[in-house]
Amino acid sequence: MINRKKIKKKIIILLAAAIAIFVYAVLSIKVLNHFPAQIDLKHRSGEFGATFSKKFCDELGLDWKNTYIAVLDELKVRNLRLPVYWDEVEKIENVYDFSDMDYMINEASSRQTKMIITLGRRQPRWPECHSPAWNNKKTPIETNISILNMIKAVVLRYQNNPNIVAWQVENEAFLSSFGVCPPLDQNLLQQEVNLVKSLDSRPIIITGSGEMSSWKKEAAMGDIFGTTMYRVVYNGTLGYIRYSFPTYFYQLKAKLAGIEADKAIIIELQTEPWVPRGNMIYLTEDQINKSMSVAQFKANLQYAIDVNFNQIYVWGVEWWYWQKLYGNPEYFEIGKTLFN
Secondary structure (H helix, E strand, O other), rough: OOOOOHHHHHHHHHHHHHHHHHHHHHHHHHHOOOOOOOOOOOOOOOEEEEEEOHHHHHHHOHHHHHHHHHHHOOOOOOEEEOOOOOHOOOOOOEEEEOOHHEEEEEEHHHHOOOEEEEOOOOOOOOOOOOOOOHHOOOOOHHHHHHHHHHHHHHHHHHHOOEEEEEEEEEEOOOOOOOOOOOOOOOHHHHHHHHHHHOOOOOOEEEEEEEOOOOOHHHHHHOOOOEEEEEOEEEEEOOEEEEOOOOHHHHHHHHOOOOOOOHHHEEEEEOOOOOOOOOOOHHHHHHHHHHHHHHHHHHHHHHHHHHHOOOOOOEEOHHHHHHHHHHHOOOOHHHHHOOOO
């Protein structure tokens, strides 16, 4: 016999739970700041590094060499991630131009800066996949061969540099929902990893989304896992979203994926504003503050410190420098306290 009272009670409990989850979600994405309780930015020596993108400097209208030297000499970054953009180093098929990469690697090496070199078609910065124009006429098989040839050329050119500490193969390769990229070819990704390992003994970094990946596939392919870490993002339907995850969310994910503490790094910590559309230089102060006020900037840094992974690579030093040039040096000055 059906117990209607018990069924009704269960329905009420489920409805109450659903309402509670909905209310919490709304508060999380629209109201709460989720700042760490204490912000002092105390960190281990060498804990912080940075990604530098020549392409992003061009987007901001910056002289990329001046910006790069400021990152090295004013911020004193001594752990650096450098993307190798395929469409810049091989503008003409089978003709490699490494002059800009040589400049960056030589300048960093002269300052004993440790470097992660990012290889492959999918690289940091929009549109994520950076294919040269000549590749548009290639078949998928021809494209794969060209990618492998390009990776081999990069590794062979720089493998004798002792300041390079790791190779990152592709960037967030499993994140199919973001970027202008063809579908992931996991077999190609494994070929890339195998190729690099056959050429050099330094560790391979595979990266994944901090919020939209379980990390298991990435962890299985690399020696070191690198996560992105974003605190405020933008959605066309919901507007600005503030992630409410506590720091142990990332620690638990690493444990479940079998990633040891010393093999986990934050490869991309959000320290620049999210751009809903257009170019970052056109954001108003109000738009900047929606995702990267100075308070949010400090909170993101502290949050990453509290997660306590091996290293933290900040994302946006070029924008800090742009802000400094145009009258707001606060981000850049705070940044100076990180790289010691």
